[in-house]
Amino acid sequence: MPIPDEDVAKVRSATDLVAVVGEHTALKRVGRRFVGLCPFHAERTASFSVNPETGLYYCFGCRAAGDAISFVRAVEGCDFVEAVERLAARAGIVVRDDQDGRAGVERGRRKLLYEALSRAVEHYHERLLSGPDAGRARQYLRARGYDAAIVRQFRLGWAGPAGEDLVRSIDLPPGVLVEAGLAWSGHGRLRDAFAERVIFPIFDAGGRAIALGGRVLPSELARGHQDQGPKYRNSPESSVYQKRRTLYGLNWAKAEVARTGEVVVCEGYTDVIGFFQAGVPRAVATCGTALTEEHFRLLSNFARRVVLAFDADAAGQSAAARLYEWERSHDVELAVAALPAGRDPADLARLDPEALVGAVAAARPFLAFEVDRALQALDLRSPEGRSRAAETALDAIAEHPSELVRDQYLVEVADRTQHDPERLRPLLEQRRLRIAERGRPDGPERGDRRKAAAEARGGGPVAAGRRPSEGAGRPAPSRGRPGPSGPRAGLEALALAIHRPSEVAGLLEAVLFTDPLQREAFSALENASELHEAVANAQPEAAELLTRLGAADLEDDADPLGTYLALCRIAAERALAALKREARLAARQQDPAVEASLLEAPSSVQLDLELLREAPDRPAPGDAAIEAARRLVAWLARRERDG
Ligand SMILES: [Zn+2]
CATH class of the missing domain: 1.20.50 (Pheromone ER-1)
Structure with missing residues (x-):
């Protein structure tokens, strides 16, 4: 664990979850919690619930669930450590390094890389806007139909003649500039890595610069430079830039992708910009790699439907099986937009923007396209x-x-x-x-069974962005009817244990929960010092249940004693019924001794149960039923202990 648990807990408690989520969706206060449209799936009615007291969120539509850290991970596509660091920075907290300090050094290094890249983006951008040698670049971009607004939005830049212009203007250690791919060193000198290229900065989903892409100007414009290298050149991978996890444009597209539930995936930076120009501001591009499962996972946080807008040959027949697997395991729909032969989206955006919009609207399922x-x-x-x-x-x-x-x-x-x-x-x-x-x-068949089993148990993965059928996972609506997460009294008891633990301390015990999932969730709570620790330690389904209850609010009339009695009554009735079955079995096997011993014990249990059944809806602390319940709990515990 690179960051000590105490620090993670400190960051969590210092974080205003409502403010963090509020940057991605409008939240409205309802009682003690907040609700809004889910940032992870397209919806018209608010089913996304945020509870500032527990620091948890839950979506009743797609079951995205978690805390501030998992929220940042999902929306920014970063890892745990980074998410904690971002929240720490936001809350003004310094997280400690681990014991040998390596993770701390690594974090410091990444910070420098981000710094270097962000300064380089601004340097090249300024250069394009006002550099005396940038005329050719500006002319080229104008010819492509890029106006000032496009240049500013995408922070396009210009790297002039080969030299040390950038290296001299960024005052950071040479090793950092080299690792960031901004410079190279040879013959004892540090030189700029990019020269005579239009710069397309690449940002992560959270909007931080992580790499640069450079495009040479068409040869008639680039006078006197024979060796231009490849048309496009990207920064090398680094600890802040991994191609298989990066989608160019996601930082600008994500709000629209979340709003519409659809994302368009194309191949090049200019394709992405073309889609924005054509009025489809929900396009992203891979950075010189094929689409990976990591890309898919990242997209499935925002989109329900992924439209491929590039030559399907690029996907290749061998990739089809993988695409179907991802489609299924990340629960997204994959479609292909048929573009006119020989035209990429960037061309089409300039020549016939309506055709580009139409191709996306008419996108068809991947297999239909292949057939x-x-x-x-x-x-x-x-x-x-x-x-x-x-x-x-x-x-x-x-x-x-x-x-x-x-x-x-x-x-x-x-x-x-x-x-x-x-x-x-x-x-x-x-x-x-x-x-x-x-x-x-x-194989898909095995995947099927796993999924079916999970659905049969009524659970689902905790991971944000997974979305089983709409509306699944709502709590059981009426008293006594077991819903997706078991009997109502157990849910109420768990909610009390989460929101008002002091009022049920000394009352609730694991043996009272007849529903296995609820019992598991309660045990996780019992064995943890606080809710987030319980969520982290619980199995996925129990963790989801705890998160869902934690993100919601207690009902106003929640009554600890009444819930306790209801829970006791249900557990005792269940145990008694089991006992009767055992006694009947003993009778059939003609073992009167066993039969008698089985029937003898429960007589006091029967009496106590009667007391519980007659107890008022809202019992008072001194009621006889409370004492009866305590005796029943002891009996249940004994019974369970003796097997
Ligand atoms: Zn949702």
Whole structure:
């Protein structure tokens, strides 16, 4: 653990969760908590609840749940340590280094990298706006249709002739500049890494500069420089910049992505800017890599639907199975926008912005796109062409994990290629077998079972941004009816233990919780010194339950004694019923001694239970029922101990 637990707790308690969340969605006070539209999924009615007293949030729509740290991690796409540091900085707290100080050194180093990159962005930006040698760059950008507002929004810059201009203007250690990819050292001198390039700064989701992308000017504009290197050059990876986790543009796009639930993924910086110009300000780009699962996970925090707006060949047939897996495991819908051949979004934004907007609106599911492509590539007028088209389409269909989906596409392909579906089915089966032999470590079938099991238990992952079916996970609406998280009295007792622990101290015990999940949640609470520790130590489903109750508020009429009696009554009735079943079994097995011993004990239990059943709705501390309940709890504990 790089940051001591006490420091994490200190940061948490010093953080105003309402203010942190309030930067991403408007919150309204309701009683002691706040509600608003969920920043993690698109919705019209507020189901996102924030409780400033417990420091927890929960979404009843998508089940995003957690505390300030997990919120920052989710919206900024950073790791735990970074999230704690950001909150610490915000609250004006200094977090200590770990024992050997290595993590502290690393954090200090990252801070310097951010500093260097941010200064470089401003330096190059100023240079573009007012540098005497930036005329060619400004001319080029104007020719691309970039006005001053675009240049400012995307902090575009200009790195002039090769030299030491940047190195001299940033007063930071040479090692930092080199690691940040801003400079290189040779022959004992430090020189700028970028020269004669238009600079596209790359920011993380939280808006911090983490790298630079540099594009050479088209050759007719860049006079007299023979060796320009590649068209685009990016900073190398560093401890603040990992390509597989970075999406260019997410910092500008995320609000719109969260609002609409849709994100457009393209390939280049100029494509992203093109989408913004065309009125689709929800585009991001990978930074010279294929789409990774980390990208997907980051996007699934904001989007329900991911539209790919690049040549689907780039995704490649071998990637299809992976895309389907991510689609399923991150619960997002993947679609492909069909762009006119040979046009990238940046061109289209300039030449025909309406076509670009239309292509996104008409985006189709990934498999539909693949099937279309297979059928359009071949001549369907001849039997040979139709057969080959069907085979190619079947290759694509076979990759899809769902049998129902596969079958529908098979029927469509059969129809369009004039085949009998029954002739195509065995061909599809062959392909499925080949895929099965190819062997994926985590086949979709296994994933299915895990998911089904989780749903059957009524639980779900705590991770922010996962979204099982809408509306799942609401507490049981009426008294006594077990809901997704078990009996109502147990939920009330847990809520009391979270929000008013002193009032139930000495009353509640684990043995009173008949619902296994509630009992697990209570045990986690009992064994922790505070709520956040309990959440951290509990199993995922119990952690979600604790978070949900913690983010909500107690009902006004919550009554500790009444809840305690209800819980006792339910647990005792349940135990008594079990005892009767055992006695009946003993009777059937004709073991009168056992039968008698089983039936004898509960007579006092029966009496105590009667007292509980007759107790008033809001019992007073001295009521006989309270003493009866205590005896029942002792009996339950004994029974459980003796097995
Ligand atoms: Zn939500």
